[in-house]
Amino acid sequence: MTSPSTPTLTHLDEAGRPAMVDVSAKVVTAREASASCRVQFPADVAAQLHANGLRSAKGGIVDTAIIAGTMAVKRTHELIPFCHPLPIDGCRLAMAWEGDDALNIECTVKTTHRTGVEMEALTGATVAALTVYDMCKALSHDIVLGPARLLGKRGGKRDVGAPA
Known part of the structure; x- marks a missing residue:
């Protein structure tokens, strides 16, 4: 038997067996x-991306990634089987160079609901990275994604880390 902690x-x-969590009492x-x-x-x-202001032959890389990440946040429940569909109150994606050769993508999501938005934030950040x-794949297939990680969450039973 497991203890409460x-x-x-x-x-x-x-x-x-797999089951969606019942959040009705939360x-x-x-x-x-x-x-x-x-x-x-x-x-x-x-170096090429720095010189081109993060633009490719396909268009503005950052702008397109922000749109894709936002769309992914809103559709997370369609991608991950046991995620609840949530009303998204806010979604922000930010991208910044980390050193000379890495782009860091952060996604912050807000809702007022019975369950959290960790999966939505993770989905937004990773789909933006994808x-x-x-x-950029026309320039190289040696681009590496990750790690993807939760930075923090607030609300619900416990807070973890620190949301941006």
Whole structure:
């Protein structure tokens, strides 16, 4: 038997089968989560992107990635089987160079609901990173994505880390 402080998997029923978490008894609160994903470029590709102001033959890389990340946040429940569809109150994506050859993408998502937006923030950051890859792959297939990670969340039972 597990003690109340022992973490358990929440997406399994009593028989160990996959199940969506029942959040109907949870209190509606303001929720926020931030996640990041890194895009590491080969040095020559990064130099080219710096020189072109993060534009490719396909268009503005940052603008396109922001749109893709935002769309992904709103559709997370369609991509991850047990995510609840949530009303998204706010979504912000920010991108900044980390050194000369890596782009850091951060996604912060807000809702007022019974469950958090960690998966939405992670999905937004990673889909934005995938979009950057897609727009730059003509320059190199040696672009590396990751790590993707939760930076923090607020609201619900416990706070973790620090949202942006």
